[in-house]
Amino acid sequence: MKQLIELKVNGEVYEVAIESHRTLLEVLRESLGFVGTKRGCDEGTCGACTVLVNGKPILSCLMLATDAIGAEIETIEGQAITGKPSPLQKAFVDYGAIQCGFCSPGMILSAKALLRENPKPTEREIKEAISGNLCRCTGYIKIVEAIKVAAESNV
Amino acid sequence: MGNEYSVVGKRLPRIDAHGKALGQMQYIEDIVLPRMLCGKILRSPLPHAKILNIDTSKAERLPGVKGIVTGKGIPRKTYGIVPKAHDEYALAIDKVRYIGDDVAAVAAVDEDTAEEALSLIKVDYEPLPAVFDPEEAIKPGAPLIHEEYGSNISAKILKNFGDIDKGFAEADYVREDRFYHQAVNHAPLEPHGAIALYDARGKFTVWSSTQIPFFMRRNLAKTLDVPESDVRVIKPTVGGGFGQKLDLFAKDFGAAWLARQTGRPVKIIYNREEVFTCTRQRHPMVIYVKTGIKKDGTIVAQHCRIYADGGAYNSTAPLIITLSAYFMMIPYMIRNLRFEGHHVYTNKPVGGAMRGHGIPQVRFGCESSLDMLAEEAGIDPVALRLKNALRANEPHPAQYKIYTCGLSEAIEKTAESMQWKDRYGKLPKGHGIGIAASAYPSGLNNMSHIGAGAIVKIQQDDGSVTLLSGAADIGQGAESMLAQIAAEVLGVTLQEMRVLAADTELTPLDSGTFGSGVTFRAGNAARLAALDARKQIADVVADKLEVSPDDLVFRDKRVFVQGSSDKGMSWNEAIKAVQYADKPMPIVGRGFYHVDAVEPTTLLTQEGNFSPAYSFMAQGAEVKVDLETGQVKVLKVTAGHDCGFALNPISVEGQLEGSVAGGAGQAIYEDIDWDEGRIRNTNFLDYKMLTSLEMPDVENIEVITNDPYGPFGAKEAGEGTIIPTAACITNAVYNATGVRIKELPITPEKILKGLEELKAKAAAKA
Numbered sequence: 001m002k003q004l005i006e007l008k009v010n011g012e013v014y015e016v017a018i019e020s021h022r023t024l025l026e027v028l029r030e031s032l033g034f035v036g037t038k039r040g041c042d043e044g045t046c047g048a049c050t051v052l053v054n055g056k057p058i059l060s061c062l063m064l065a066t067d068a069i070g071a072e073i074e075t076i077e078g079q080a081i082t083g084k085p086s087p088l089q090k091a092f093v094d095y096g097a098i099q100c101g102f103c104s105p106g107m108i109l110s111a112k113a114l115l116r117e118n119p120k121p122t123e124r125e126i127k128e129a130i131s132g133n134l135c136r137c138t139g140y141i142k143i144v145e146a147i148k149v150a151a152e153s154n155v
Numbered sequence: 156m157g158n159e160y161s162v163v164g165k166r167l168p169r170i171d172a173h174g175k176a177l178g179q180m181q182y183i184e185d186i187v188l189p190r191m192l193c194g195k196i197l198r199s200p201l202p203h204a205k206i207l208n209i210d211t212s213k214a215e216r217l218p219g220v221k222g223i224v225t226g227k228g229i230p231r232k233t234y235g236i237v238p239k240a241h242d243e244y245a246l247a248i249d250k251v252r253y254i255g256d257d258v259a260a261v262a263a264v265d266e267d268t269a270e271e272a273l274s275l276i277k278v279d280y281e282p283l284p285a286v287f288d289p290e291e292a293i294k295p296g297a298p299l300i301h302e303e304y305g306s307n308i309s310a311k312i313l314k315n316f317g318d319i320d321k322g323f324a325e326a327d328y329v330r331e332d333r334f335y336h337q338a339v340n341h342a343p344l345e346p347h348g349a350i351a352l353y354d355a356r357g358k359f360t361v362w363s364s365t366q367i368p369f370f371m372r373r374n375l376a377k378t379l380d381v382p383e384s385d386v387r388v389i390k391p392t393v394g395g396g397f398g399q400k401l402d403l404f405a406k407d408f409g410a411a412w413l414a415r416q417t418g419r420p421v422k423i424i425y426n427r428e429e430v431f432t433c434t435r436q437r438h439p440m441v442i443y444v445k446t447g448i449k450k451d452g453t454i455v456a457q458h459c460r461i462y463a464d465g466g467a468y469n470s471t472a473p474l475i476i477t478l479s480a481y482f483m484m485i486p487y488m489i490r491n492l493r494f495e496g497h498h499v500y501t502n503k504p505v506g507g508a509m510r511g512h513g514i515p516q517v518r519f520g521c522e523s524s525l526d527m528l529a530e531e532a533g534i535d536p537v538a539l540r541l542k543n544a545l546r547a548n549e550p551h552p553a554q555y556k557i558y559t560c561g562l563s564e565a566i567e568k569t570a571e572s573m574q575w576k577d578r579y580g581k582l583p584k585g586h587g588i589g590i591a592a593s594a595y596p597s598g599l600n601n602m603s604h605i606g607a608g609a610i611v612k613i614q615q616d617d618g619s620v621t622l623l624s625g626a627a628d629i630g631q632g633a634e635s636m637l638a639q640i641a642a643e644v645l646g647v648t649l650q651e652m653r654v655l656a657a658d659t660e661l662t663p664l665d666s667g668t669f670g671s672g673v674t675f676r677a678g679n680a681a682r683l684a685a686l687d688a689r690k691q692i693a694d695v696v697a698d699k700l701e702v703s704p705d706d707l708v709f710r711d712k713r714v715f716v717q718g719s720s721d722k723g724m725s726w727n728e729a730i731k732a733v734q735y736a737d738k739p740m741p742i743v744g745r746g747f748y749h750v751d752a753v754e755p756t757t758l759l760t761q762e763g764n765f766s767p768a769y770s771f772m773a774q775g776a777e778v779k780v781d782l783e784t785g786q787v788k789v790l791k792v793t794a795g796h797d798c799g800f801a802l803n804p805i806s807v808e809g810q811l812e813g814s815v816a817g818g819a820g821q822a823i824y825e826d827i828d829w830d831e832g833r834i835r836n837t838n839f840l841d842y843k844m845l846t847s848l849e850m851p852d853v854e855n856i857e858v859i860t861n862d863p864y865g866p867f868g869a870k871e872a873g874e875g876t877i878i879p880t881a882a883c884i885t886n887a888v889y890n891a892t893g894v895r896i897k898e899l900p901i902t903p904e905k906i907l908k909g910l911e912e913l914k915a916k917a918a919a920k921a
Contacts, residue, residue: 035185036178038394040344041427045839048344076178089176093168096805099813100630101175102344102394108176127847134839136344136395137630139812140847142805 005069009034010078016065024068025049025060028075036076036105040134047133050106051075057113057132076105079112088112088150097146099137107133111147120151161711162643163867166805169635170649171392171628180392183348183364184424191350192221194413194423195269196405197259197276198433199251202502202832203285203298206250206278209259214275219268222417223276224409225259230380234403236370236471236508240310242301243468243505245378245408250283252300252467253502254833255432260409262421287832289464289499290441300467300500309465310473310498314480314761316552322456322491326447328532331458332524334444335898336516338464338827339437339820340430341509342844343629345394347434348424351410359386359411364393366400366627367667372659374403379411386411390657396629397817398508399435401669402470431837435507436827438475439464442520452534452542454525456491459483459517465498466505472498475506475513482514482878483521484553486562486594486771487543492552502832508669510817514593515878519899522591522882527895535579536590536886537570540773544592547860554762555769559870561797561858562771566592568856569795573775579890585782587891591882592773595875596766597865598672598750605672606749608663609680611641611688614741616734618712618727619651622684625665626677627657631873632806633673637681639802640866644685646709647726663747671871674802675767678866679748688744695733696724768862770871771797774815774879776851776887782910785903789819789851789884796876797858800868804857810873812853818880820845823901 002017009032016031025042028034028051037060040048044062051060052074079086085093088108098104107130114121114129121129126147127140135143174180209225226248235241246257259276263269284298291297292307300307323329349363359379365371368388376383393400406423413421425433445458461479465472476496483494529539545551547560569590570576578588599605610623622641628634638652656662665677693704696714700707706717715723724732734740750767775793780786792815801807824843828835836842861868881899889895894909 029184034178035181038182038345039184040346041839043427043838046344046427080177085173085176089173092176093172096166096168096809098169098172098175099632099809100344100393100395101171101180102182102630104175105178127850131846131848134344134844134846136342136397136817136844137813138809139814139816139845139853140850141812141853142809144847 005066007065007068007073008071009073010075018065020066022065023061024051024063024065027065028060034075034077038102038105040102047110048103048106050109050133052109052113055113055116057110074109076108079108087153088115091146091150095142095146095149097138097143103133103135107135107143115151123148160643162639162649163802164800165803167639167649167803169632169806170638170652170654171634182345182392182394183350183362186350186362186391188350188352188420191420191422192262192264192417193266193269194260194262194409194421195273196257196409196423197273199247199254199256199258201251201280201282202254203283203300204251204280205283206247207281208279210277211259213277214261214272217268217272217275219264220261220272221264221419222262222413223259224412224416229412230378232378232380234374234378235469236401237469237474240469240472246405253504255504256467257405257433260405260413262413262417285502285832287501287503287829289462289501292499292501293497300502307500308497309469309500310476312473312476312480312496314494316761317491319456319458319491319493323447325449325455327450328528329445329447330524330528330531331443331445332527332897334442334520334523336440336442336519337899338439339509339825340827340842341397341399341435343395343397343399346425346427346430347400347404347406348422349407349410350420350422351414352420353414353418357385359414360389361386361407361411362389362391363407364400365390366396366629367669368627368657368659369625369664370667371403371407375407375411378403378408387660390627393629396668397510398512400629401508402435404434428837431842432504432834435470435505435509437509438506438513438516440516442516444520444524446524446528448528448532450532452532452539454487454489454543457483457489457521458493459521460495461517462497462499463513464501464503464506466501466503468505470505470507471512479513479517481765482517482594485555485769486545486592488545490552503829504834510874510877515881518591518593518878519882519885522879523885523897526886526889537566537575540566540590540592554764556764557769558864559768559799559860559862560771561860562592562773565771565773565795565797565856565858568858569773569775569793572854572856573777573793585780585891587887588775588777589883589886589890590773590775591879591886593875593878594769594771595671595871595878597675597768597770597871598766599670600750600765600767605666606747607665607676607680609677609684609746610663611684611744612741613688613730616727616731618647618730619653620645620647622652622654622681623662624654624656624677624681625662626673627668629668631810632803633668633677636674636802636806637677640678640681641685643867644682645689646714647712671874674869674871675865676748678869680746682866683746683748684744686744687746688742691738691742691744692729692733695736695738696729699732768799768865768870770799770875772875772879774883776883778884778887778891780888780891780906782892785906787823787888787901787906789823791852791854792819792880793854793856794876795856795858797860798872799860799862799865799870801857801872802867802869807872808855811855811876814876815853815880816845816850818877819851819884822881822884822899826900
């Protein structure tokens with residue numbers, strides 16, 4: 001039995017018919033085509049599916065889509081401004097913070113939430129903010145550096 | 156060095172980084188085809204059992220199920236990595252050999268239906284006795300996992316140099332120890348997946364998260380029993396591999412088979428538990444090391460006997476134990492040496508290639524052994540390593556050809572930066588430093604695919620360049636590296652470059668991301684292809700300028716005469732000149748690089764060179780150990796690294812930092828937890844890797860040696876760096892606590908137990 005819900009993603013409202021047990025991750029990826037949101041474990045342990053819901057980073061694989069009704073959802077697809085990378089995305093590119101790229105969307109969104117709340121974070125605060133986002137390629141050093149650079153350039 | 160090049164050696168962003176930052180790159184799960192079905196694999200719940208019967212009738216009747224295949228319906232064709240050691244069916248036939256072994260594949264209209272179908276398949280098993288420990292598995296009477304071998308030792312190798320008995324007789328200090336390196340999962344963030352399409356002409360197109368598209372094609376054709384020309388493999392963007400995405404898996408075969416059976420595209424994506432259980436892992440290994448040194452520190456003999464736990468199938472065996480052997484003979488000069496390697500079957504998930512492939516285990520044993528002897532002999536560990544470090548162009552006991560070697564410089568600079576002399580043995584209890592070293596090949600000489608091709612195509616008068624390469628970028632930055640090489644040769648910028656890679660139908664043959672040969676092979680192929688294209692342009696431009704083509708320089712989007720940069724033209728004008736000279740368009744440059752492997756070493760020969768170049772690395776760790784809780788904190792890893800020449804320093808640093816994260820994880824956290832062949836920790840909560848909070852500082856010390864055969868002097872850069880990390884951390888933990896860890900990982904329990912033992916020993920002495 002499907003129900004018709006409205007989800008507001010990156011400022012636009014989408015109407016979608018879903019079964020009530022579908023996660024936000026499934027609906028974003030499979031119903032709405034926001035495949036920039038990655039599925040790394042589907043059990044809330046890797047952080048690859050991080051999106052922002054009302055400004056807070058959440059694991060979309062652990063949230064039911066119906067619980068996001070009425071919320072502002074932000075995905076990686078909404079970060080670039082008319083196709084141009086945001087300063088945070090640009091810092092990730094320029095400072096070598098991206099290797100395989102699978103953790104990058106979630107990582108960038110966790111960083112964005114941090115910088116919104118705390119525009120001048122310490123290195124420790126940056127590390128804490130992304131500690132729920134696993135990366136197997138980079139060793140995090142260049143990611144932390146990119147977030148620092150983005151903070152310094154006033155994102 | 157700074158002005159020699161315009162593109163290589165520069166800290167340039169990767170060509171795929173923007174797409175990845177914007178979430179635009181297509182990974183396997185992101186690809187959707189019309190009318191695509193969802194596939195799932197049914198897996199064995201038992202570690203060892205005969206399959207008596209499989210009844211799929213109930214599952215077939217479930218609405219929405221479109222296709223089912225079991226081992227009964229497929230060709231009896233085995234696959235694997237090393238041709239003579241193929242031992243695995245695409246789906247289990249006759250029996251299952253580990254918990255998670257592939258039993259059947261289904262395709263249904265959606266995931267829920269596919270999962271329900273799996274639950275409706277009834278498999279009758281006859282359980283067989285199982286064995287989980289490699290040293291148990293080789294005892295007489297142990298259950299046989301592959302009866303046809305008559306033993307659970309699936310591969311054995313023996314290497315012998317010099318006179319081992321004489322060597323030990325000359326030694327002033329000798330010791331023998333047993334070490335154990337645990338099983339480790341590669342844990343790429345992207346789970347494995349495949350999509351297959353079968354067309355009206357009877358051709359398969361398979362998208363797969365693979366590191367070796369050409370190997371995948373070969374194994375798919377073999378298991379499907381169709382000609383290779385019927386299979387096209389395309390690698391989409393891949394979210395990390397580290398060796399785990401080398402092999403064919405049931406998802407690849409199952410998607411292809413079911414696509415043909417159903418006439419619809421089929422997608423199979425593994426979940427995280429399947430990645431942990433049903434793909435590959437670093438071989439757990441038992442390592443016996445006996446080393447003899449003289450009073451002055453010279454290593455006079457070393458004997459190493461290993462048992463690699465391969466799990467249920469060979470995968471990369473016997474290559475894995477061969478690499479273990481090769482890297483006993485390097486990075487130090489050891490004239491009397493013996494290596495006995497065994498690859499042993501157990502009823503466990505399968506061991507496979509993982510970053511370092513068989514070498515981190517052996518070097519952990521050897522580097523620990525050296526530190527223990529150094530202490531006995533009263534020699535500084537750094538001095539001991541420098542004393543025995545190999546040098547370039549020195550005759551090597553195994554006939555390795557080492558043209559460049561920055562090992563001594565790497566050790567010296569690492570020690571200097573760590574203030575070794577002032578700090579070693581002088582830090583407060585609980586605080587320590589340690590060192591270890593290794594080497595790594597830049598591709599292998601003795602594998603079947605030792606060549607790589609490349610095509611450079613310049614089609615438009617806007618001067619844009621397309622590079623076609625079979626190399627597989629899995630996140631390490633291969634495509635960007637190739638683009639930088641071609642751009643440097645042609646004198647254009649990365650902006651002009653587009654790379655089309657890893658499509659078996661469109662791109663030239665390549666050995667894939669394997670054995671760290673991409674930079675050397677595919678990089679040289681790209682360089683040669685670009686040179687071929689450049690020559691065609693140079694001939695026309697030289698005619699126009701009335702100079703010799705050899706006098707032309709291609710740089711910064713200009714073609715000009717050496718020494719008089721105003722005499723020339725822009726890159727775009729040069730391309731137009733070729734076009735207006737009525738030369739055939741597009742300009743196509745072709746390159747092929749083949750390792751010079753006239754007499755490579757093999758499993759059977761004792762001597763021979765096995766790689767075109769070797770990179771060298773020394774690493775030093777600084778740790779703090781909480782003496783109350785036994786917890787280890789890795790503060791910093793200092794790494795001296797000879798990769799020849801860094802084609803992109805950001806990428807090389809990134810590889811090193813990622814290696815340290817992996818190596819430190821393997822030293823102190825990562826451990827597959829077994830219970831009678833069942834993995835207990837198949838998720839990231841229970842299988843702990845480093846997060847941003849545990850990551851140590853990393854200092855990268857570049858040692859430039861400019862290899863004469865590497866592209867622009869470059870050698871392997873991203874794999875060997877993981878090898879010394881766990882070993883130097885273990886040595887640092889000893890330095891901090893006096894506890895010698897011989898079984899990884901270094902858990903708080905082991906530290907506390909070791910401290911207790913030390914206390915008891917001291918009390919007994921008193």
